[in-house]
Amino acid sequence: MVVKKGRIRNNIRDLRVAADLTQAQLGEKIGATRQTIIAIEQEKYAPSLELAFRIAICFEVPFEAVFSYES
């Protein structure tokens, strides 16, 4: 069975701006570099499940409010 690869979308940028955080500050809170935050926001890097949960916990929102899957 061939499964077409989907795309993981996120709205981290909107949440980060709403929380008045810089990319570096968010990175520090979740244990990632600013470069990684940039890559995630541009959807060029899909974070691990653990980092994804850390992001959601940091913004105090449910996981699905941050990430969505587009098939």
Added chain:
Amino acid sequence: MTPTEKYTWGSLISGILVFGWFIMKMTDGFSIVAYEGNALLSIFIGVIIATIIARIITASAAAMFFGYNEQDEDYMQDERDLAIERNADRIGFLAVTSLVAIIIMLLLLQDSSPSYRLGIEDWSLRIEGSAGMFFALMSSLFVGHLVRDSAIILFYRRHALAI
């Protein structure tokens, strides 16, 4: 630019410099110089020492060129850095294994056909004796290292991973 990327630039440049020195030392035109055991050991030790010195110099130069950031002191590699390194390691490993496979093929062809010259007249860069094997295998390691470092820089520049 992360410290990992700066370090990789230094590593790539030092690798090119040491590889260049190694080629100059081991070849005479298109021929491999037929060094004996002790001379080869000296070159091998020379490569290690040259690599250490070149790494120190290029790492300092890279830090000066790309600028020093106070955050660099507390920098910890995160999962993306590790994923990039992991992918680059895989690509570097593929390069080394491919080259070793080519060397094996060349050796087999040379043995099966002593006049084998890669189709080029007067081609003398053959894998013969200890010096030839040493040159071929060391070159494979150098190329693998350069491919790995290049892959790391490429992945960082693209802000993406080829997963």
